[in-house]
Amino acid sequence: MYRVIASVLLLCALTALRGPPGYCAEKSASARVGGEVSAGKWKALRLRNLPQAARLAVEVTTSIEVGVLLMDQRAYRRLPATEEALFQGRTGDHITFSIIVPHSGNYYVVIDNRDGKTSSKFTIAVRAAAGTAQQGLTDVDQELARLSDTLGKAFIFDSLTIRAAKCGTANAFSGAKGVVICAEYAQKLLDTLDNKKKAADALMFILLHEVGHVLMRQWDYPFYNNEEVADEFATVLMVMFGQEDRARAQAEYFAALPTSTELEHKLAKDDRHPLSVQRARNILRWVDDPQLVRKWQPVLVPHMQTAFLKRLQQRPTAWTSQALVKQELATRSK
Ligand SMILES: [Zn+2]
Structure with a gap:
């Protein structure tokens, strides 16, 4: 069972930094339906004519644990095959996730009770917000959305929420079940690096570092709270998901700074995660070390x-x- 609350808020926080005003205040629509699905069956809610790049947030509540899938028309026609689902998870009693719609068309939220022994009541709440066609998606939007999806498809975990919040301080932190990135932190990264792509690369790394704390804790890995271990974890995930160039880019940038002190003060005054030159050097070393990702496989494979x-x-x-x-x-x- 796992939950992914993908980072709609974070995407908004990011794009609102330098994006056109009103990016996150698009037209939106919401719907809520309830029903019951018999044991051994599935039921689907059709979402008609969603525009490309719409942000879709889905919340499903059920009376027993069932599967939940989000599919486009093509994937839906292939049921019971589920390989092409855009999202796949299980409820426990509740699941929340969001995605960015990859192309225009009909989509389906499928409540899958095929392996259930009893029927399940369910409620599906959907909110869709249209991204405007002209703006399309920024690279950051797409990659973050893809990353959230990739994490859920690759790993088993109890719960992972990634959300942005106004914290009143420039920080990023994690708890037992999720990661909070403060909007102020994203803004400060952008102010400091003065480059949207570099800020996005750095934010991605920081996000994965925090995700590392959360997942390792859920997996009972003894060093989940260790900062260097979380950096390693973030680097390993970036390599596994083909993002190593981004890790390298951001580490190189930090490593090249004349002194870490200034940056630490700017970015991390009250943070336990100073992006020091030493940490940047570690990341650079790890990214180019083919043994590192292999070394982590005994930790990752069981999950x-x-x-x-x-x-x-x-x-x-x-x-x-x-x-x-x-x-x-x-x-x-x-
Ligand atoms: Zn940390």
Whole structure:
């Protein structure tokens, strides 16, 4: 069971920094429906004619644990195959997620009770906000949305919320179940780096560092609170998801600063995460170390989604430990 509250708010916070005014105040529509789905069946709510780049936030409440999928028309027609779902999760009793609609068309929220023993009541609440066609999506929007989705598809975790908030201080922090990025922190990064792309790269790294604390804690990894371990975790995820150039770009930038002190004061006065030159050097070293990602596989593989493991087995990446993947899949099929 996992929950991803993807970062609609964060996206808004980011794009509002230098984006056209009103970016996050688009036309929006919401709907709420309820029903019941029998054991062994699925039911779907159709969302008609969503425009490309719309932000869609979905909240599903159910009386028993069921699967929840978000699919476009094409994927929906292929049910019961679910590989092409844009989002796939389970409720416990509740799940919240959001995505950015990749293309115009009909979409379906599917309540999947095929493996249920009893029927389940459900409520689906949907809010869609149109992004304007001219603006389209910024790179940051797309990558953050993709990242949230990728995390959920790759790893099993209890709960992960990533949200932006006005904190009154420039900070980023994590708790047991989620990450809060202060809008002031994003603004300060942008002011300090004075470059939207670099600010986005740095924010992505910081986000993954915090995600690292949350996931390692949920996975009972003993060093979840260690800052260097969280930096390693963030670097490893960036390499696994093909974002290593961004990690390198931001680390190089920080490493090249004449002194870390000024930046630390600017960025991290009351933060336990100073982006010191030393940390930047670590990141640079790790990104170019092919052993690092392999070293982390014994920690990560037991928490990978089965579908993700199967994909790694069929198409191993440079960092895949084929023995570990095979062993884990064998354990699960017992
Ligand atoms: Zn930390």
